[in-house]
Amino acid sequence: MSAEIIEIFPSNPDERKIRQVVECLKGGGIIIYPTDTVYAMGCDIFNTKAVERLCKIKGIKPQHNNFSIVCHDLSNIATYAKVSNNAFRLLKRALPGPFTFILPATADLPKIMQTNRKTIGIRVPDHTIPQRIIEVLGNPIITTSLKDDIDDIIEYPNEIEVIYDQNKDKADIIIDGGWCGIDPSTVVLAIDDDFEVIRQGVGDFEEINR
Structure with a gap:
């Protein structure tokens, strides 16, 4: 069955539609949703079958996954990652925002x-859309960006029609949240206090690391 497109306005998310997305996630569904950088694909981190399905879609083994998770806020992070005092100060300046921080994982992260x-x-x-989804769900979701590999040029699709055509048989719900972007987040390695940018994206690391 093809994915369902649900339009949600970021300025005033419809709670009924948010709950519909959350029920999909709880049932093992995969969603495509907007972020402050690009559209992303994800599922409930605690639904093992959904994570396995997402790994199959991405062509990777669960034990080799390099997925990131989307948390609701800073207080949510400490459950799943070990954050030093210096790292916390950095995260507090950077988040919410267009950054991904690679941190040491805690044992509370699902085994898969x-x-x-x-x-x-x-x-x-x-x-507001992923923040509200996670708040209602009660735990993080996976984030993995949508990419096309066409003639060795990596493109991040932004138009819902294109996203639907490419992913209608992969996702259960595609959220139309309007324009996102075409550039990914900046990835910062923060496993110790020697912070290092390993992928430059939208976020300006120098600005938050002053």
Whole structure:
């Protein structure tokens, strides 16, 4: 069955539609949703079958996954990642915002999300739709961006019609939240206090690391 497109306005998210998305996630569904950078694909981190399905879609093994998770706010992060005092100060300046921080994972992270690297990527996007979904769901969701590999040019699709055509048989719900962007988040390695940008994206690391 093809994915359902649900339009949600970021300025005033419809609570009925938010609950519909949350029920989909609880039932093992996969959603495509807007963030403050690009559209992303994700599922409930505590639904093992959904994570396995997402890994199959992305063509990776669960134990080798490099997914990041989207948390509702800073208080949510400490459950799933170990954050030093210096890292917390940095995260407080950066989040919500267009950054992904790679941090040491805690044992509270679902087993299927734990890898040999013992790290986890953390996102708190500055976008009301994923924030509200996670708040109602009660726990983080996975974030993995949508990409096309066409003639060796990596593109992040932004138009819902294109996203639907490419993912209608992969996702259960595609949220039309309007324009996002075409550039991903900036990824910062923060497993110790020697912070390092490993992918430059939208976020300006120098601005938050002063």
